[in-house]
Amino acid sequence: MCDVEAKLIAWLDGELPTDEASAVERHVERCQDCRRCVAAYRQVSETFHAYCDAVMAAEARRRVPRWMPVLAGTVVAAAVILLVFPRTRDEPPLVGHTINSASMPVPAPTPAEPAPRKATMRRRHAAPRVQERAAEIQPMDTTIQIAIPAEAMFPPGAMPNGINFIAEVTIAPDGSVQQVRLRQ
Amino acid sequence: MSDDSVPLALPLLRLAAGSSEVTTLYRELRKPLLRYLVCLGLTSDEAQDVVQDAFVSLQRHMASGGDQENMRGWLFRVAHNQARNRQTSYHRRFGETLDGEKDFLADDATPEQLVLEREKLRRVAAAIRLLTESERECLLLRAGGLRYREIGEVLGMATSTVGDTVDRAMRKLAEKCNV
Numbered sequence: 001m002c003d004v005e006a007k008l009i010a011w012l013d014g015e016l017p018t019d020e021a022s023a024v025e026r027h028v029e030r031c032q033d034c035r036r037c038v039a040a041y042r043q044v045s046e047t048f049h050a051y052c053d054a055v056m057a058a059e060a061r062r063r064v065p066r067w068m069p070v071l072a073g074t075v076v077a078a079a080v081i082l083l084v085f086p087r088t089r090d091e092p093p094l095v096g097h098t099i100n101s102a103s104m105p106v107p108a109p110t111p112a113e114p115a116p117r118k119a120t121m122r123r124r125h126a127a128p129r130v131q132e133r134a135a136e137i138q139p140m141d142t143t144i145q146i147a148i149p150a151e152a153m154f155p156p157g158a159m160p161n162g163i164n165f166i167a168e169v170t171i172a173p174d175g176s177v178q179q180v181r182l183r184q
Numbered sequence: 185m186s187d188d189s190v191p192l193a194l195p196l197l198r199l200a201a202g203s204s205e206v207t208t209l210y211r212e213l214r215k216p217l218l219r220y221l222v223c224l225g226l227t228s229d230e231a232q233d234v235v236q237d238a239f240v241s242l243q244r245h246m247a248s249g250g251d252q253e254n255m256r257g258w259l260f261r262v263a264h265n266q267a268r269n270r271q272t273s274y275h276r277r278f279g280e281t282l283d284g285e286k287d288f289l290a291d292d293a294t295p296e297q298l299v300l301e302r303e304k305l306r307r308v309a310a311a312i313r314l315l316t317e318s319e320r321e322c323l324l325l326r327a328g329g330l331r332y333r334e335i336g337e338v339l340g341m342a343t344s345t346v347g348d349t350v351d352r353a354m355r356k357l358a359e360k361c362n363v
Contacts, residue, residue, distance in 0.1 A: 050304075
């Protein structure tokens with residue numbers, strides 16, 4: 001083993017004084033063993049770098065953005081609300097076709113009518129009413145706004161304190177997310 | 185980390201930094217700092233917190249007229265000390281055999297190349313586990329682009345000691361990785 005071999009790593013790292021580095025360089029040019037060592041150290045350095053990158057990539061795959069659960073939860077909640085209470089703003093009257101005024105209250109059942117017959121009639125009318133209502137459902141312009149603090153997205157000090165960004169989530173008629181827009 | 189970074193518009197960065205020097209340092213060192221901290225064992229979120237805290241400290245340091253020499257070493261030192269304070273995470277995972285190496289090996293690699301690369305990573309992970317704590321830290325900081333003098337400042341070691349430690353660690357890795 002050459003004496004110079006002990007300086008090879010420092011030489012590769014550019015940590016030797018200029019004159020010493022020149023001497024090592026001249027030696028490496030004519031010493032095959034040292035050239036082999038240099039190649040080995042270079043390869044070890046590259047593998048170490050690759051391993052560091054791999055650790056970083058593995059950690060990134062594990063990571064879920066902090067705001068993602070909030071957004072996902074909001075979207076799911078919005079979808080459930082839309083499915084359970086479709087178009088509550090223009091609720092049609094729960095009466096037959098002969099009633100024209102939407103503001104008219106639902107009439108009480110006629111007391112004279114026999115109970116079993118009343119139940120049958122209700123059932124008979126119920127099905128068409130559901131179908132009609134389903135046909136009337138129109139796409140809604142439902143937009144959910146989520147405030148995201150600026151410090152969650154930018155480095156500290158990037159924005160003045162208290163600034164929030166608004167994520168607008170537009171829900172499609174089928175409950176899926178149609179559009180997500182970020183604005184200040 | 186897929187790059188988990190949020191793209192920042194330059195005006196925002198300028199506002200954040202208050203000086204072009206901090207902006208440059210942020211762009212240059214954010215990723216190496218994150219990689220260093222994740223390799224020390226912090227989670228991605230913990231690493232992001234530490235890096236943000238380090239840059240806040242840097243802003244205060246510069247605003248108070250602190251020494252502006254070797255800011256790179258200064259940032260790594262602050263980040264290193266904050267990572268040390270999170271002892272539950274420190275050195276938790278570095279040296280572990282990684283799952284799913286395929287995800288970060290080249291897409292166009294042949295099956296033989298994939299096998300070789302996986303084997304190489306497995307061997308280096310095994311070799312890293314045999315290093316002492318200071319050897320691991322020296323190599324990680326060296327991989328982050330720090331000079332021996334800067335590594336010594338981060339770890340509180342003499343420059344010559346850093347040189348010896350790096351030399352010893354590299355020989356161990358070369359021996360164990362059979363290169």
